[in-house]
Amino acid sequence: MPRSAIASGLVDLILPVAQMPEQILRVIRTQPSVAVVDELAEQAQRERKVLQALFGQVRARTGQDFSRYKPATVLRRIRRRMQLNHIEDLERYLERLRHDPGEVRALGNELLITVTHFFRDGETFEHIQDQVIPALFADKDAGDSIRVWSVGCATGEEAYSLAMLLLEQAGRLEAAPKLEVFASDVHDGSLARAREGLYPDSIAGYVSGERLRRFFFFNEDGFYRVHPQLREIVIFASHNLLKDPPFSHLDLIVCRNLLIYLQRETQEKFIELFHYALNPNGWLWLGPAETIDRAGLFEVEDKRHALHKRRNVPAPEPSLPVFPNTWRTTLADGQDGGRSAEPASSYGLLHQRMVERFAPPSVLVDQDLKVVHCSEHAGRYLHVPGGEPSANLFKLIREALRVELQAALHRGRERGQPQRTAPVALELDGEPRQVLMQVRPSQDPALGGLSLVIFDELPAGQAPSALEPPAEPAEGDAAELARTRARLRAVIEQYEASQEEMKGSNEELQSANEELRSTMEELETSKEELQSMNEELQMVNQENRHKVAELTQLSSDLNNLMAASDIATLFLDRQLHIVRVTPRAGELFNIRACDRGRPLTDLHRLVAYEQLEEDARTVLERLTPVQREIPGQNGTWFLTRVLPYRSTSDQIQGVVITLVDITEHKQAELALRASEARFRALVEASAQIVWTADAKGRVVDESPSWRAFTGQTEAARRGEGWLDAVHPEDQAPARAGWRRCVQEEAPLDLELRLHHVSGDWRWTHLRAVPLRNDGASLCGWVGMCTDITERKRAEAKLLAEDQRKDEFLAALGHELRNPLAPLRTAVDLFNQRLPANPELRELVQIQERQLSCLTRLVDDLLDMGRIKSGRISLQRAARPARPGGRCDRQSARGDRGRRSGAERGAGRGRAAGAGRPGAPDPGRHQPIA
Missing domain, CATH: 3.30.450.20 (PAS domain)
Structure with missing residues (x-):
């Protein structure tokens, strides 16, 4: 809650709790020398000028003119600001305003009292719902619109309440008119909140559950947001009645508890303004303590609920000195095309229109018999009596005409038809005349009970024209009628005398009424201020309840967290006394519930932490955390951290000590270090x-x-x-x-x-x-x-030896191959010349086979050199040996059996069995070069 209050920007002082009593006493001792309204009238002109200069500062900084507000209301709010700033003199406060724009804005916000909530004064809203709202829809169809103006809407609750009633009524109709609710205020901050349409959950105390479900969304933050359907018909605008033109063509104006803050003449101007802005038969809803002095413009429809209905009578031009001239000209010219039933904007024009039909002198009177206009020659039938001027027709009419005119006006209003009086003898300009008076009441309801009185002069002896059956009595009753008229004159004179006496009493009562009315308005103003303070206190109380609930929940969460956590935690105050501990800390330090408040030095510890008090004091002095690893019992280890305990106001109120069991981590760390040492020794070795x-x-x-x-x-x-x-x-x-x-x-x-x-x-x-x-x-x-340097050297040496071997084998092959060619030639020649001796021929065949085998071995020896040089590629093939192509082991054994030992020794060789796995393929060698 303190952070929310600070964030609102409306807090005057931000102090620690310990400094608050001194500031409160200082405010109480400050008594500003600001008088209330009665005392202000007795102050010097200099102080009045100071007050006007103060209003000028506020007007220059905020654009708000409070000079038309009642001084008592304004001064109460000024006094509060002066107390908060410890200023006792009004002039000193004015100097403060001149040099402190922030204080000017604060004073402007202070003077704008915002007291509102949804469906405020529920009984009156029920009456509006049952009587006024249906009347607004009575003569409207789908092509029309219903326009409502909420004046001084503040944060929008009143405007949204009216919009909900309109939407509910429109939902009951098949074809509803267009709905428009204009909501205006001078405070931009309140309008911003109204446009946002976000309200706390406390509105559930004023808005029914059905309306909450229909017109609001409840979000996760605990706030209600206005439904778009409701938001779309409410139009918020920054509007100042003192300088801005009003909305027009309105069916209902709601201006509750605004007029009570304004001076009397400003109230009358606003009433004229509302009369102009309303449609014929439009409604005006005021506050319970607000009344209308201009009774001719509105009639009281329901006094209890302060409901008034517009009278369709001509009204004077609503002219405030600060209104724009262009708007005033429009009103003066009567340019209002949307008002078909409006009367003329001037009694002169209305009278001129009626006189076009009735040329004789005439007087136009309203329903209260007050003369509102006279024709040019009507003055000859009137006279101005002594005493206080009056517009009453019966006080202005000549005495001889008064009785007949009273009777005719009474009959005309009662019957609604034109009436004519009997000729009345009257001396005018020194000559006897007979005057016939005609009363023609208005038949148009829009004219609001106006009547036209026409005077006709008849020459002596001329009979009156027949407008209706003569009203003259029979001849036998003439004397009685004369006596009755004489008695009536006496009664009238007596009545007028009594009326004069009553007039004095009435003036005294009016004066008392004015005083009571002022007192009532002051009480209502005080009530508004008290309600504003009450709402602030309710908000603070509600915030406190929320905070208590949050603190309770946080306390439960903290207790469960501390109970479930295996981290030992101690909370100490600045004197190192125990404030709170977790269960694990209680085990390590042998702390029980009764040990709260004891010094830390009195406790027996199960951990070897001798520097605990020293570290705690170091943290309090330097505000830097201290971290250590300390051993416990049975080979356990703990990581301890000592930190400063900071309050929400960032004040150091103690220390927090945590001990985390790191035994497994420590053992793993030691094992890792040992493993690392072994690995490092292995690498180094x-x-x-x-x-x-x-x-x-x-x-x-x-x-x-x-x-x-x-x-x-x-x-x-x-x-x-x-x-x-x-x-x-x-x-x-x-x-x-x-x-x-x-x-x-x-x-x-x-x-x-x-x-x-x-x-x-x-x-x-x-x-x-x-x-x-x-x-x-x-x-x-x-x-x-x-x-691998030595291996590379060995490989190079082996490569050189292998190369020398290949060179030797190649030379040996050539040396062996050279004698084989002559031997092959000699054997072939011997075989050709040999006689047909089978034994000799067999020996020659043995020589051929062995010679071929030897030739083959020499070729293989040379092929090894070709393979090394890459001129021959090898391919594996499983096929029998070529017949006679190589010497096999069987033929060699046969040859050895037929030869002598010397021959067998000379014919020994190597061969692989034909067709066996791994047997050489005769076509495996393919020369590539």
Whole structure:
């Protein structure tokens, strides 16, 4: 609640609770020298000028003119502002206003009293719903509109209440007219709230559940928002009756408890303004303490509910000095095309229109027999009596004509027909005359009971024309009639005398009535102010109830949180006395419920925290948190934090101590440290180069083994700086391979040359694998570089030896192949010349086979060199050996059986069985060069 009040901008002082009593007493002791209205009349002219200057400051800053408000009401509000500012003199307060625009705005808001709620004065609203609203719809169809004006709508509750009644009545009709509710006020802040249409849930006390469901939405924040259907028919506008033209063609004007704040003449101007703005037979709804002095413009329809109905009578031009001249001209010219039934804007024009038919002198009187207009020559039948001027026809008419005229007016109004009097003898201009008077009451209801009195002079001896049967008595009754007239004159004279006496009493009663009326308006004003304060107190009380409910809920939540939490928490005041503890803290410090308020030093602890009091006092002095890891019993560990306790007003009121059990975390940390130490010792003892990188492939951690091998500093190795230690010929493939594996998150195997600390380039095998967390996402890389320089040297040596072997075999093949050609030729010649001796021929065949096998072995020896050089490709084929193409093991055994031991030794060879798995394919060799 304090934050909400501060955010509203209406708070005068923001103080700690301890400083509030002093300020309250200071306000009470301040007695501004501002008099009430009766005393103000006795003050000097200088003080009056100060008050007018004060009004000028408010008008210049806010645009609001409070000079037309009742001084007593204004001064009460000024006195309150002076008390709040500790100013006792009105002139000093004026100086404050001249130099403090904020105070001017505050005073302007103070003078605008906003008291309203939905369906305020429910009994009157029920009467409006039952009597007035149906009457508004009586002569309206779908093509018409109903226009309502809520004057001084404040935050819009009254306007929305009227709109709800109109919508409910329109819902009962098949073809409803268009609905328009104009809501005006001078306070922009109130209009902004009204336009937003957002109200607290307390409106449920004034609005029925059915209307809440139909016309409002209830949001999650606990507020009711106006339904768009209701919002669309209400038009909010910033409007000042003192300077802005009114809305027109209205059926109902609601102006409740606004006139009571204004001076009498301003009230009369507003009544004339409302009479102009209303349609014929329109309604005016005022506050319970407000009355209408201009009774001729409105008639009281319901005094209890302050309902008035417009009289269809001509009204004077509604002219306020501050009204725009253009609007005044429009009214003066009678330009109001929408008023077909309006009477003429001037009695002169109306009388002139009637005189066109009746030329004799005439007088126009209203329903109260007051003369509103006379023709040019009607003065000869009237006279002005002594005493106070009066417009009453019977006081102005000549005495001889009074009795007959009274009777004729009575008959005309009673029957609604023209009436004529008997000729009355009268001396005019020194000559006897007979005057015949005709009374013609108006037949038009729009003229509001006007009557025209016409005077006809008859020459002596002329009989009157017959308008109706003569009203003269019979001859026998002439004497009696004369006596009756004489007695009537006496009664009239006696009545007039009594009337004069009563007039004095009436004036005294009117004076008393004015005083009572002023008192009633003052009481109503005070009631409005008290109601405004009451509503503020109700809002504060409601806010307090909400806050108490919130605090209760928060307390329950806090208690459940503390009971469910395994975190030990202690709340200490500034003296380090215990304020509140959680159950876990009670176990660790042996605290019971009765220990609240005890010093912390008196408690026995189950944790080894000797610096607790020192840390708490350090936090109170420096306002910086303190964090420690402390051991407990049975190998437990706790993470303790000591923080300052800050109130909602940001004041330090103590400390908060929390102890979190981190035993498992501590054990895991110790195990991790031990594992890290073992791993580090293993890496340091290993001859390998171990390094790590982040998920993006950037080297960020130190690697002592890399620094020892390459001599490169850690700063130079960061990021991709390690590539600087790679041989220039290997840098490009190393960089490309490393970036590709980082992008694909795949392992990397690469051989490259690194610069050794000795200055040599050494071959290394680089192996890098990705590291993944529990979610299988990449979190880093770990790599290892192995020195393979010696292996590379061995491989180069083996390669050279193999090359020398190939060269030897090639030379040996050539050396062996050269003698085979002559042997083959000799065997062929011997076979051709050999006699047909089977034994010799068999020996020659053996020689041919062995010679072919030897030739084949030499060819295979040469093919090995061709395979090494890449001039021959090998293909696997499972097929039998070519007959006679190679020496097989069986034929070799047969040949050895037929030869001597020397021959068997000379014919030994190697062959694979034909068709066996792995047997050489005779066509496997395909020369490619």
